[in-house]
Amino acid sequence: MDAHFLAIDDLAEVPPVAVVVDVMRAFTVAAWAFARGAEKIVLAESLDEALELKARHPSWVALKDGPPSAGFDHVNSPGLLRAADLGGRTVVQKTTAGTVGALAVKEASLVLCASFAVAEATARLLRSRGGDSITFVVTGEDGRAEEDLACAQYIARRATGARTEAAPFLRRARTSRAAAELAEGVRRGVHPDDVALCLELDRFPFAMVASPEDSLMVLRPHPAPAPAPETSV
Structure with missing residues (x-):
């Protein structure tokens, strides 16, 4: 597998x-959000689009980065979202980096959205459907976010079937600038458990696939394929 690691x-x-x-x-x-029952996530181009979608579909749940804001139901915090009841709901998500990165590659034949929480499921899906060349879009800090690069590199190694020790990659994420800013309250709309939740490896057994639906970019959970035999490196 030929892996490329690029900024947006x-x-x-x-x-x-x-x-x-x-x-x-x-x-x-x-x-x-998927673990709490969401059916799909619409990745919005802008805050205005997110609010317009929410206005047209009042039952949809809108969330964004930063502090609570009028028109939005939640903020972009796993710690704050984990108690939400999203059974059967559509979520509209707009963030500073992640949703921007997904929309930048919306014409790719296969778009996966990933974090440590779905790393193994993502790697398994890449093994079965990824092909020979995979581009990892490192969204944070103009491609320099250590937590995103570490996660991308970990998934890339697991996608080859190589036995890979996760601890060094998680350590890089734990000591990243983003982790420090969340822990120190530099960012708004944060729960004290956010960093720990972002470092939970393989918390969920599904990958997340984004594809166009009715002019929108929609993210849905995808069951992980059965594990393949691992190889030593």
């Missing part, structure tokens, strides 16, 4: 397969 702005062309990584916190939150 470095995407010169549409990759055939893209894995968009946002550990802290967009795609950890998305995984929790």
